Amino acid sequence: MDLLDKRRLLAPGPVPVPPKALLAMAQPTMHHRSPQFSEILSDVREGLKFLYQTEDPVLIFASSGTGAMEASVANLLNPGDEAICVVGGKFGERWVEICQAFGVRAVPIEVEWGRAVEPEQVEATLKRHPLARAVFVQAHETSTGVKHPVKELADLVRERETLLVVDAISALGVYDLPVGAWGLDVVVAGSQKGFALPPGLSFVSLSSRAREAMEKATLPRYYFDFRRELKAYARSTTAYTPAVSLILGLKSVLDRLRQVGLERLFAHHRCLSEATKKAMEALGLELFSQAPCETVTVVRVPEGVDGLELVKRLREKYGLTIAGGQAQLKGRIFRIAHMGYQNHFDVILAVAGVEMVLSELGYKVELGRGVAAAQEYFLKEGIS
Amino acid sequence: MDLLDKRRLLAPGPVPVPPKALLAMAQPTMHHRSPQFSEILSDVREGLKFLYQTEDPVLIFASSGTGAMEASVANLLNPGDEAICVVGGKFGERWVEICQAFGVRAVPIEVEWGRAVEPEQVEATLKRHPLARAVFVQAHETSTGVKHPVKELADLVRERETLLVVDAISALGVYDLPVGAWGLDVVVAGSQKGFALPPGLSFVSLSSRAREAMEKATLPRYYFDFRRELKAYARSTTAYTPAVSLILGLKSVLDRLRQVGLERLFAHHRCLSEATKKAMEALGLELFSQAPCETVTVVRVPEGVDGLELVKRLREKYGLTIAGGQAQLKGRIFRIAHMGYQNHFDVILAVAGVEMVLSELGYKVELGRGVAAAQEYFLKEGIS
Structure with a gap:
């Protein structure tokens, strides 16, 4: 570093x-x-x-x-x-x-x-x-x-x-x-x-x-x-x-x-979580959780993409550490967290990074589309 | 602080x-x-x-x-x-x-x-x-x-x-x-x-x-x-x-x-420990341990001195935290440690502090005598 x-x-x-x-x-x-x-x-x-x-x-x-x-x-x-x-x-x-x-x-x-x-x-x-x-x-x-x-x-x-x-x-x-x-x-x-x-x-x-x-x-x-x-x-x-x-x-x-105060604290994480989830859906990706929490956005790795490589490349080439899946979900999901010292721009950069790596790994993605979905969410709902 | x-x-x-x-x-x-x-x-x-x-x-x-x-x-x-x-x-x-x-x-x-x-x-x-x-x-x-x-x-x-x-x-x-x-x-x-x-x-x-x-x-x-x-x-x-x-x-x-290197590391603690022990003896105080270690100097609180007050006053008035005795030794000993980020001048100040507080608590002590013993040790043996 x-x-x-x-x-x-x-x-x-x-x-x-x-x-x-x-x-x-x-x-x-x-x-x-x-x-x-x-x-x-x-x-x-x-x-x-x-x-x-x-x-x-x-x-x-x-x-x-x-x-x-x-x-x-x-x-x-x-x-x-x-x-x-x-x-x-x-x-x-x-x-x-x-x-x-x-x-x-x-x-x-x-x-x-x-x-x-x-x-x-x-x-x-x-x-x-x-x-x-x-x-x-x-x-x-x-x-x-x-x-x-x-x-x-x-x-x-x-x-x-x-x-x-x-x-x-x-x-x-x-x-x-x-x-x-x-x-x-x-x-x-x-x-x-x-x-x-x-x-x-x-x-x-x-x-x-x-x-x-x-x-x-x-x-x-x-x-x-x-x-x-x-x-x-x-x-x-x-x-x-x-x-x-x-x-x-x-x-x-x-x-x-x-x-x-708790209200603002919880609204903050909800905002980051919602914006990320909207962005992933805008990219045509599927959320893994049937009852999503605000802590983490869990996304299915799309068919044909190497999920381990996705996480690895984000870390090694782009310097962004997100998490992959554990145990039976290894390689099948990736996870972006909304905890700790982060705000709206962390969502933007995470989404942008995922778009770039998906693109590099041969998944058809319109660059900026997920980012735009997050931006729209922030403009409409306000930043936290 | x-x-x-x-x-x-x-x-x-x-x-x-x-x-x-x-x-x-x-x-x-x-x-x-x-x-x-x-x-x-x-x-x-x-x-x-x-x-x-x-x-x-x-x-x-x-x-x-x-x-x-x-x-x-x-x-x-x-x-x-x-x-x-x-x-x-x-x-x-x-x-x-x-x-x-x-x-x-x-x-x-x-x-x-x-x-x-x-x-x-x-x-x-x-x-x-x-x-x-x-x-x-x-x-x-x-x-x-x-x-x-x-x-x-x-x-x-x-x-x-x-x-x-x-x-x-x-x-x-x-x-x-x-x-x-x-x-x-x-x-x-x-x-x-x-x-x-x-x-x-x-x-x-x-x-x-x-x-x-x-x-x-x-x-x-x-x-x-x-x-x-x-x-x-x-x-x-x-x-x-x-x-x-x-x-x-x-x-x-x-x-x-x-x-x-280990040799210099151990010599350093030995030096701090020895100088402190010499200083305490020069003040007429008795070491508690029959087989002293280099980590800590344990001293008997002299007759007529309130050992709890000694430790408390060092901390509250002089800003120096040493330890008292635990369990059956409560009030009967005090302990000065020789670990962590410290050197010869920490020994000097600890000894000086003990001298001042003993004096305040009515124990007959020649101010500077313990300090001098530590100084002599450092001059003779070298600092570490």
């Missing part, structure tokens, strides 16, 4: 970080047990509650999102418990893998990749497995761009002895997910997505029901032990050394988001 | 970070699956092997050191296994707590706080518990400043079916710990100590014996699963999203340390 090698990052995490947050993280390190840091931590926790829209405590871990997913299994369940996992992509599979690693009997609800789970499927599974302790789901599947009906699932579990655990790693801060109003028991997030920070922090909100389950759960945990963290939380500190510099970045971002 | 509020950090982690590393971490985030990042990761892994003095793979986790300690238990042992833990301070206790959290039967060797374990104690315990799968020990106890005889313990376990797991979180990069030559099975380190980086990364080296044990171990693990990480390691990547910005800082530091 230098004068003649400018790179841009529009993948679904990590995401571009605002320079102000980068510089906040470049401050000299401070001691994690100092009153100064405790104050920052308390402030940041209020900011997290704001973004989560909840009064529940939100814990912070030094780990990537997967660590917080593991924590949500290990802190709530017992060996041999049943847990329902919605599996409609790579991250749904991860819930199953974690359950299995911890001796929890995962009951997968297999959903076709590209489609959302139906609340009725979950309801029927809950009836067949009335002792299931938890339902694990993604707010959306980042591997497919599909939004799951989280609110409806929360309504289903509320009257039961079942917890709803939501992987919102790439949802929190991108679109509306009112954790308090919907009564979501456990919601997991990560720094390198909607928070527009580098990876290395994960977050977990805990409802009172979740905190009760935590007290009784017998699966082994130590580093990710919610009980220890909640005790430390009450003293404005953390159980183990926190990732100080990332938390300084977190403060910078949360301060700004509290100024901006 | 501003023009009129300059703060300095001389606690045993977090430590001052070199500006070059701070700026490296302030670079725009890059994608963790890009060839550019893979190259950095490969380079950093070579740097870790250099610092560890081993050909064993050294894994990197996004977590604080405790996470890697937990990983060393969960990846090597089975439920109900016996494990010997050397307990001579707060971090020895942590080994016991982690074992207990995971259903491992901890066999503690209680050592008086301030003293090192005797190899004979470990040998006798190994004889009484011949099935013990592992010995868990600290390279030194940061809570007391005591170095344990790691090399001798390695010699004891080598001929047995027992692994030696060393918490070197605040030892690696500070003093000589030749992992390969001594045959240490698992060595844990953390970014916010000898690496002079902010907290958020942990490291684990794995001998071939440890990798064998890992294959058979049945304790549950997912985020910290060594098997997954080793598979990813072979492909120059990580199993889950790594803490990209911290790894950019790591590259900056390791590049520099490879230039400097």
Whole structure:
């Protein structure tokens, strides 16, 4: 990355970080047990509650999102418990893998990749497995761009002895997910997505029901032990050394988001997402997701085009990193993210880049047509 | 922290970070699956092997050191296994707590706080518990400043079916710990100590014996699963999203340390440590550790002085953060660290600060006497 090698990052995490947050993280390190840091931590926790829209405590871990997913299994369940996992992509599979690693009997609800789970499927599974302790789901599947009906699932579990655990790693801060109003028991997030920070922090909100389950759960945990963290939380500190510099970045971002407000924040991502989706359709491309989320635009690679080459060429020749497909979708889709430090012109350049590479790979594309569709959207709806 | 509020950090982690590393971490985030990042990761892994003095793979986790300690238990042992833990301070206790959290039967060797374990104690315990799968020990106890005889313990376990797991979180990069030559099975380190980086990364080296044990171990693990990480390691990547910005800082530091060389690096810390210890003795103060390490100087609070007030006043009035005692040593000791981005003048100012605060708290101290002892040491031995 230098004068003649400018790179841009529009993948679904990590995401571009605002320079102000980068510089906040470049401050000299401070001691994690100092009153100064405790104050920052308390402030940041209020900011997290704001973004989560909840009064529940939100814990912070030094780990990537997967660590917080593991924590949500290990802190709530017992060996041999049943847990329902919605599996409609790579991250749904991860819930199953974690359950299995911890001796929890995962009951997968297999959903076709590209489609959302139906609340009725979950309801029927809950009836067949009335002792299931938890339902694990993604707010959306980042591997497919599909939004799951989280609110409806929360309504289903509320009257039961079942917890709803939501992987919102790439949802929190991108679109509306009112954790308090919907009564979501456990919601997991990560720094390198909607928070527009580098990876290395994960977050977990805990409802009172979740905190009760935590007290009784017998699966082994130590580093990710919610009980220890909640005790430390009450003293404005953390159980183990926190990732100080990332938390300084977190403060910078949360301060700004509290100024901006949630409405404008969500409208911003919706605008970027909609403009990109319109542009892809204008190019005659097909969106993969049947229930598209605002985090990422997932596009089918058209017949005859090498999807791996498309992503590779965008990165190597044009300096633009988007994502391809994972696992069974490898080479079949590409994914443009709308998270982090980006605005309308990032949409324009991403669309332009896709047009150029499709053209190079022999796909018939009218150059500028997708760009024009995005421009029209911005002119009509306003920029965010 | 501003023009009129300059703060300095001389606690045993977090430590001052070199500006070059701070700026490296302030670079725009890059994608963790890009060839550019893979190259950095490969380079950093070579740097870790250099610092560890081993050909064993050294894994990197996004977590604080405790996470890697937990990983060393969960990846090597089975439920109900016996494990010997050397307990001579707060971090020895942590080994016991982690074992207990995971259903491992901890066999503690209680050592008086301030003293090192005797190899004979470990040998006798190994004889009484011949099935013990592992010995868990600290390279030194940061809570007391005591170095344990790691090399001798390695010699004891080598001929047995027992692994030696060393918490070197605040030892690696500070003093000589030749992992390969001594045959240490698992060595844990953390970014916010000898690496002079902010907290958020942990490291684990794995001998071939440890990798064998890992294959058979049945304790549950997912985020910290060594098997997954080793598979990813072979492909120059990580199993889950790594803490990209911290790894950019790591590259900056390791590049520099490879230039400097280990001999000069260790001499540097030894010099700072020796000068501080001489200064404390010149003030008539007593060192707490019977087997002092180079990482930290641990000093008994003299009779009649309020040890909590000493640390607090240094921080609040003089802007200098050192550490007090933990648990049973609270108020009874203070600790000045010699890690991170510091040199001879940091020793001078720390000693001067201690002199001033002791004087304020009514302890008879000849101002400048400790400083002079440090100066004499530097003049005689040279600065590092």
